[in-house]
Amino acid sequence: MEILAQNISKKFRQEYVIKQFSYQFKAGNSYAITGPNGSGKSTLLQLLAQYTLPNSGKVEMPQVDAENVYSQITYAAPYVELIEEYTLVEHLELLKKNQYLPFSINIDIFEKFIELSPDRHKPIKNYSSGMRQKIKLGFALLSDRPVLLLDEPTTNFDESAKNWFFDRLNEQKEKLIIIASNEAREIEFCSHRISIQDFK
Numbered sequence: 001m002e003i004l005a006q007n008i009s010k011k012f013r014q015e016y017v018i019k020q021f022s023y024q025f026k027a028g029n030s031y032a033i034t035g036p037n038g039s040g041k042s043t044l045l046q047l048l049a050q051y052t053l054p055n056s057g058k059v060e061m062p063q064v065d066a067e068n069v070y071s072q073i074t075y076a077a078p079y080v081e082l083i084e085e086y087t088l089v090e091h092l093e094l095l096k097k098n099q100y101l102p103f104s105i106n107i108d109i110f111e112k113f114i115e116l117s118p119d120r121h122k123p124i125k126n127y128s129s130g131m132r133q134k135i136k137l138g139f140a141l142l143s144d145r146p147v148l149l150l151d152e153p154t155t156n157f158d159e160s161a162k163n164w165f166f167d168r169l170n171e172q173k174e175k176l177i178i179i180a181s182n183e184a185r186e187i188e189f190c191s192h193r194i195s196i197q198d199f200k
């Protein structure tokens, strides 16, 4: 699996956030996209997921037909919301139906994986921010999709949740992992670092 960015530029109103970004991302590697607040890390991650289009240049997954691109990607970010009124059980059912999660994942497996046993039948809106974040990452990490895109994954996490995350992520090294981050530990985890400031 591969994501190829060719000379992509993105501007909002008249201002460029990213200029002439080219890069080849390959499975089996992990990449940290770094830069100060507001520099364009999330924008670049969304461009790589093809959730948003560049003003010029292009993003491709060379081995994948255009209509199948989204089914290769898991994306977890603070701004990708869970469904507030749904319970954890209802989320699992929905994600399996959408083939985001394998059919074999049931609530017992999921709770064991995230090392939490929240009230399964409570709506997600009543969970703490750290628990919601852990659930989002649990969905992403249990998906068997080959591309894992993570925006600030350990925000809201205490030390033990961070340890949980890095242990699980370590087991996913065959995937193509891209993390938008300013956290030292997230950046250190990655085998490659890309500074957004080099593309201004």
Ligand SMILES: Nc1ncnc2c1ncn2[C@@H]1O[C@H](COP(=O)(O)OP(=O)(O)OP(=O)(O)O)[C@@H](O)[C@H]1O
Pocket (backbone or CB within 6 Å): 012, 013, 017, 035, 036, 037, 038, 039, 040, 041, 042, 043, 044, 180
């Ligand atoms: N949809 C949009 N419309 C207009 N401007 C936008 C939009 N999305 C992002 N921007 C602007 O693009 C710039 C980059 O934003 P982005 O969220 O990508 O930065 P970031 O590096 O991820 O920031 P942070 O570290 O704070 O999460 C900011 O100036 C932001 O205001």
